[in-house]
Amino acid sequence: MPEIEAVGIVKRYGGLVANDGVDLSVDRGEIHGVMGENGAGKTTLMSILFGLQTPDAGEIRIHGAPVRFHSPIDAMAAGMGMVHQSFKLFASLEVWENIVYGAEPRRGPFIDRRAARAQVAELAGRHRLAVDPDATVGELSVGVRQRVEILKALYRDARVLILDEPTAVLTPPERDALFGVLRRLAAEGRTVLLVTHKLHEAAAITDRVTVLRDGRTVAVLRTAETSARDIIRAMIGRNVNLIVEKGPAQAGAPSLAAVDLTVAGAAAKPVVDRVSLTVRAGEIVGIAGVAGNGQSELVEALVGLRPPDGGRVEICGIDVTAADVETRRAAGLAYVPEDRAAVGSALTASAADNLAMGFQRAAPLARGGLINPVAIAERARALIRRYAIRISSERAAVGKLSGGNLQKVVVARELSHDAPVLIAEQPTRGLDIGATETIHARLIAERDNGRAVLLVSAELAEILALSDRVLVMFEGRVLADLAQAEADEDSVGLLMAGRTWESA
Amino acid sequence: MSGIFTPFLFQSAVQAISPILLASLAGVLCGRVGVFNLALEGQMLVGAFAAIVGGYFSHSALGGVAAAMAGAVAFSLVLAYGATVFRGDPVVIGIGMNLLASGLTAYLLRVIFGVSGTFSDPGIVGLGRIAIPPLIGMPILGWAFGRQSVLTWAAFALTAVVSVVLFKTPVGLRLRGVGEQADAAETLGIDVARYRVGTVLVAGALTGLAGAQLALGAVSVFAEDMSAGRGWIAVVAVMLGRNNPLYAAAACVLFGFADALSINLQSEGLPNQLTDISPYVATLAALVITHRRRTRVLKPPAEVDAATPGETATTQRAVH
Numbered sequence: 001m002p003e004i005e006a007v008g009i010v011k012r013y014g015g016l017v018a019n020d021g022v023d024l025s026v027d028r029g030e031i032h033g034v035m036g037e038n039g040a041g042k043t044t045l046m047s048i049l050f051g052l053q054t055p056d057a058g059e060i061r062i063h064g065a066p067v068r069f070h071s072p073i074d075a076m077a078a079g080m081g082m083v084h085q086s087f088k089l090f091a092s093l094e095v096w097e098n099i100v101y102g103a104e105p106r107r108g109p110f111i112d113r114r115a116a117r118a119q120v121a122e123l124a125g126r127h128r129l130a131v132d133p134d135a136t137v138g139e140l141s142v143g144v145r146q147r148v149e150i151l152k153a154l155y156r157d158a159r160v161l162i163l164d165e166p167t168a169v170l171t172p173p174e175r176d177a178l179f180g181v182l183r184r185l186a187a188e189g190r191t192v193l194l195v196t197h198k199l200h201e202a203a204a205i206t207d208r209v210t211v212l213r214d215g216r217t218v219a220v221l222r223t224a225e226t227s228a229r230d231i232i233r234a235m236i237g238r239n240v241n242l243i244v245e246k247g248p249a250q251a252g253a254p255s256l257a258a259v260d261l262t263v264a265g266a267a268a269k270p271v272v273d274r275v276s277l278t279v280r281a282g283e284i285v286g287i288a289g290v291a292g293n294g295q296s297e298l299v300e301a302l303v304g305l306r307p308p309d310g311g312r313v314e315i316c317g318i319d320v321t322a323a324d325v326e327t328r329r330a331a332g333l334a335y336v337p338e339d340r341a342a343v344g345s346a347l348t349a350s351a352a353d354n355l356a357m358g359f360q361r362a363a364p365l366a367r368g369g370l371i372n373p374v375a376i377a378e379r380a381r382a383l384i385r386r387y388a389i390r391i392s393s394e395r396a397a398v399g400k401l402s403g404g405n406l407q408k409v410v411v412a413r414e415l416s417h418d419a420p421v422l423i424a425e426q427p428t429r430g431l432d433i434g435a436t437e438t439i440h441a442r443l444i445a446e447r448d449n450g451r452a453v454l455l456v457s458a459e460l461a462e463i464l465a466l467s468d469r470v471l472v473m474f475e476g477r478v479l480a481d482l483a484q485a486e487a488d489e490d491s492v493g494l495l496m497a498g499r500t501w502e503s504a
Numbered sequence: 505m506s507g508i509f510t511p512f513l514f515q516s517a518v519q520a521i522s523p524i525l526l527a528s529l530a531g532v533l534c535g536r537v538g539v540f541n542l543a544l545e546g547q548m549l550v551g552a553f554a555a556i557v558g559g560y561f562s563h564s565a566l567g568g569v570a571a572a573m574a575g576a577v578a579f580s581l582v583l584a585y586g587a588t589v590f591r592g593d594p595v596v597i598g599i600g601m602n603l604l605a606s607g608l609t610a611y612l613l614r615v616i617f618g619v620s621g622t623f624s625d626p627g628i629v630g631l632g633r634i635a636i637p638p639l640i641g642m643p644i645l646g647w648a649f650g651r652q653s654v655l656t657w658a659a660f661a662l663t664a665v666v667s668v669v670l671f672k673t674p675v676g677l678r679l680r681g682v683g684e685q686a687d688a689a690e691t692l693g694i695d696v697a698r699y700r701v702g703t704v705l706v707a708g709a710l711t712g713l714a715g716a717q718l719a720l721g722a723v724s725v726f727a728e729d730m731s732a733g734r735g736w737i738a739v740v741a742v743m744l745g746r747n748n749p750l751y752a753a754a755a756c757v758l759f760g761f762a763d764a765l766s767i768n769l770q771s772e773g774l775p776n777q778l779t780d781i782s783p784y785v786a787t788l789a790a791l792v793i794t795h796r797r798r799t800r801v802l803k804p805p806a807e808v809d810a811a812t813p814g815e816t817a818t819t820q821r822a823v824h
Contacts, residue, residue, distance in 0.1 A: 052691070073693035088688035090681050101681055102692035104674040111674055152692075 081158025542598025545735025551715020580708025
């Protein structure tokens with residue numbers, strides 16, 4: 001008998017059907033993958049299993065008996081635990097407070113602090129999840145925070161553990177450690193539901209995979225008997241290229257250069273520490289690294305959003321170190337920022353206005369000091385068509401767009417700026433396979449047209465697939481500059497964790 | 505200037521502190537559950553008015569205090585439900601409540617007592633000062649606490665109680681969590697709205713005590729707008745104290761002494777227009793100093809994309 005089942009789950013949000021008759025059946029002690037593109041209904045299904053949402057139709061069964069979850073309390077009482085994609089932690093509180101929150105051991109009217117810490121330490125030791133019960137959560141790395149989330153579920157003795165995209169924020173070694181933990185939990189009879197859209201992860205750890213598409217269950221596959229291609233076909237309903245196709249780079253003259261670029265931080269150690277790099281026309285240079293090792297600050301210094309505390313930036317041979325963003329863009333810089341919503345676009349403005357930004361001062365969009373709305377609308381319609389942006393009209397606000405479509409707006413605007421240098425920061429984060437493919441193909445095409453592309457991504461697979469050269473950043477410094485042939489997941493993964501090339 | 509630090513200064517300072525302290529404890533509790541309470545001024549005023557009404561009709565101080573708490577709690581329902589169930593902006597609600605309190609008390613003053621401006625009646629029993637003989641002889645402590653009203657002692661005792669509840673009990677942990685990250689509390693089975701409503705109402709009772717101290721503490725009188733900015737100073741104390749009851753209390757002590765000092769300076773011959781501003785100068789100075797310090801320490805937190813599951817599904821598929 002399955003540990004947990006979902007039968008015919010339907011969930012609508014207004015006119016939108018997120019789950020349209022989803023079936024799921026998971027056995028005890030199994031690691032079960034739930035796969036599908038963004039918007040396939042994975043997160044909705046998990047929210048229903050954890051009692052955060054109630055289904056409009058269908059039922060959940062535990063050991064064959066129907067249950068109704070009105071809130072996470074009901075779900076937790078029934079043995080469910082969940083590690084959310086965006087962690088649900090209290091940053092200012094200590095680890096043990098986060099874990100016992102809502103189910104505190106007491107002594108009289110007070111929290112029994114000693115018992116709580118002892119329980120947390122015992123739990124962490126038993127499951128080999130190394131955390132300091134007294135550490136403040138806000139000061140912990142992402143990987144450790146995730147352990148706190150898992151401990152929260154185990155503290156409540158979860159027999160079914162749901163993890164929603166748990167590896168999105170982890171380094172390869174952290175990911176492998178997590179998988180070790182999950183395997184041990186399954187071996188002791190707990191059930192793991194792993195939501196992911198990464199194929200190699202599903203292949204590495206799951207026993208079976210349920211694939212969702214457009215809110216329906218389209219396939220249940222036994223991992224050992226399944227190829228990656230089968231899963232992809234089920235996810236998107238057609239064949240796709242797993243590998244990005246590209247020819248060798250025809251690198252030309254240096255277009256973007258940084259020399260000893262330094263950005264001071266709050267601590268004594270600089271956030272960006274004497275970084276030198278060169279990106280030549282016609283090549284893609286990837287910057288790999290765990291998020292928070294100075295990549296964002298480096299990019300901000302290159303783009304002109306943050307004044308450097310030392311060093312030089314050159315665009316096409318012109319020293320722009322002291323120049324503002326506008327001057328740098330005029331010198332030949334396009335920029336796809338990491339945060340497409342806060343930095344890359346103005347969410348309440350229309351698509352037409354967003355696509356016009358940065359071009360509004362010159363003809364044809366401006367005439368005699370006034371902007372020309374007709375020209376702006378025409379330009380927007382052309383770009384919307386060329387990039388297949390799904391939007392009702394160019395007058396619609398971009399805040400309503402899905403992540404992929406919003407990213408297309410940003411990319412369309414930046415690529416329409418015919419600049420020799422393109423800096424793309426996390427260009428496909430959170431996008432589904434279809435949108436990711438489109439963006440990857442565009443980046444390759446831009447390279448082949450002779451652009452210099454600097455790609456910053458926390459997604460190692462993306463860096464390895466696209467880059468002609470790979471730089472690895474760790475604690476503000478570039479640890480290595482590898483040709484594509486030298487860069488693989490093992491070598492770069494070690495460097496991302498701070499091991500230098502020689503000692504690795 | 506040696507004449508300034510007199511026993512009277514300490515006594516009047518502590519007396520000035522107590523309503524501000526009670527109100528700032530209310531503000532701290534609200535801040536801890538994530539409801540920014542700007543309505544302290546109005547809540548206090550309603551409390552003061554209700555204290556006089558209760559005292560007048562019950563002929564007892566206890567009746568006045570009880571009425572003050574009941575009135576302020578009832579008035580707090582606006583914030584408690586407005587900022588949670590009805591999802592209003594607490595800043596807008598707070599400003600609205602302050603304006604409402606000012607007009608409402610003036611109106612009811614005329615309706616109930618037929619007067620405008622101020623009202624007092626010999627039938628109203630004030631809290632009075634209670635002397636504690638063993639304390640009175642002691643310097644500083646005796647000057648400060650030897651002769652005070654029950655509510656003044658209560659204000660300091662409640663500061664300790666609020667600290668212990670917030671930092672040592674399960675309820676306190678939950679409150680802190682609700683204010684820090686409501687969705688995390690929710691996934692752990694906490695009914696966020698219930699905790700918020702409950703806390704705002706308890707805080708309302710504290711503002712009622714603050715109002716009762718104002719109206720029944722030194723003299724038994726109600727005057728229109730008699731809270732006179734004390735609620736706003738309490739708001740500042742909450743912000744300076746970063747929602748920590750002990751730090752907020754320290755800020756209140758500073759303001760209380762500035763207030764008491766202004767009275768003493770007047771008797772030294774300084775014009776009262778000048779001395780009256782001293783609590784506000786202290787407020788501004790404290791704000792500027794702590795703000796400068798804090799902006800240097802704070803750096804933006806590294807946020808991961810945060811969206812509730814429902815929102816994620818909706819935005820992702822909105823255009824498809």
